[in-house]
Amino acid sequence: MIPLSWYLTxxxxxxxxxxxxxxxxxxxxxxLMGIELMLNSxxxxxxxFWRYRSSDGIAGQAFAIIVFAVAAAEVxxxxxxxISIYRRRSSIVADDMNMLKW
Amino acid sequence: xxxxxxxxxxxxLVTLGAALSVVISRNLIHSALWLILALFxxxxxxxxxxxxxxxxxxxxxYIGAIAILFIFAAMLTRRxxxxxxxxxxxxxxxxxxxxLLLFAGIAxxxxxxxxxxxxxxxxxxxxxxxxxxGLALVSADQYVLPFELASLLLVAAMIxxxxxxxxxxx
Numbered sequence: 001m002i003p004l005s006w007y008l009t010x011x012x013x014x015x016x017x018x019x020x021x022x023x024x025x026x027x028x029x030x031x032l033m034g035i036e037l038m039l040n041s042x043x044x045x046x047x048x049f050w051r052y053r054s055s056d057g058i059a060g061q062a063f064a065i066i067v068f069a070v071a072a073a074e075v076x077x078x079x080x081x082x083i084s085i086y087r088r089r090s091s092i093v094a095d096d097m098n099m100l101k102w
Numbered sequence: 103x104x105x106x107x108x109x110x111x112x113x114x115l116v117t118l119g120a121a122l123s124v125v126i127s128r129n130l131i132h133s134a135l136w137l138i139l140a141l142f143x144x145x146x147x148x149x150x151x152x153x154x155x156x157x158x159x160x161x162x163x164y165i166g167a168i169a170i171l172f173i174f175a176a177m178l179t180r181r182x183x184x185x186x187x188x189x190x191x192x193x194x195x196x197x198x199x200x201x202l203l204l205f206a207g208i209a210x211x212x213x214x215x216x217x218x219x220x221x222x223x224x225x226x227x228x229x230x231x232x233x234x235x236g237l238a239l240v241s242a243d244q245y246v247l248p249f250e251l252a253s254l255l256l257v258a259a260m261i262x263x264x265x266x267x268x269x270x271x272x
Binding site: 016040064065 | 130196198245
C-alpha cells in the first residue's frame with residue numbers, strides 16, 4: 001500500500017511547479033495553466049486526506065467537487081478576460097495589462 | 103515493491119515532467135498538450151486513491167472542457183506571441199527561488215507531522231460510495247447549500263464569460 005507521504009510530496013512538487021509558472025511566465029494564458037496545476041495538486045491533497053484519514057465520511061469528496069466547479073468557473077472567466085483584452089490591446093503579455101494603473 | 107508503488111512512481115515521474123514542460127515550454131500549444139498529459143496522470147492518481155468517480159470527472163471536465171478551452175484561447179491569440187523571444191520574465195530565478203522555498207517549507211511541516219506515514223484504512227463501503235456522495239450533495243442537512251452555490255457560481259461565470267468575451271456592437 002502506498003503511504004500518505006508519497007501523495008503529499010507529489011502534490012507539494014506539483015504545487016510548486018504551478019507556482020513557478022504563475023510567477024515567471026509572461027503569457028497570461030500560461031499563467032492560467034499554472035493556476036490549473038496548483039488547483040489539481042490541491043485536489044489530490046483533498047482526496048488523499050479523505051482516503052487516509054476519514055474514509056467513512058464524505059466531506060473530502062464533496063469539497064473536491066466544489067473545487068472542480070470553482071476551477072471551471074475561474075478558467076472560463078479568465079480566458080474570456082484575456083480574449084477581451086487581446087481584442088482591445090492586441091497583447092496577452094501580463095506586463096502590458098496596466099489599464100487600471102495611474 | 104508492490105505493483106501499486108511501481109505504478110505510482112512511473113505516473114508521478116511522467117506527471118511531474120509534463121508539468122515542468124507546461125511551465126517552461128516556449129510554444130503555448132505545446133504547453134497545452136503537456137497540460138493534458140499532466141491531467142491524465144492526475145486522473146490515474148484518483149484511481150489509485152479509490153476515487154474512480156473523480157478520475158472520470160477529471161477526464162470529462164479538465165481534459166474535455168478546460169484543456170480544450172486553453173487550446174482555443176491559445177489559437178485565438180496566437181499571432182502576438184510567436185515562439186520567438188523569451189517566454190519568461192527576466193527575473194525568473196526569483197520565482198524559482200520562491201517556489202523552492204515554499205517546497206522546503208511544506209516539506210519541513212510534513213516531516214514534523216506524526217500522521218505523515220500512515221497507511222490507508224480499509225474502505226468501509228466500497229460499492230455504495232458514489233450514491234453516498236450523490237445523496238450527500240442534495241440532502242438538506244449536508245451539502246445542498248454549497249452544491250447550489252456552486253451551480254449559481256457556474257451560471258454567473260458563464261454569463262460573465264459571454265458578456266466579457268462577446269463581440270460588442272458599436
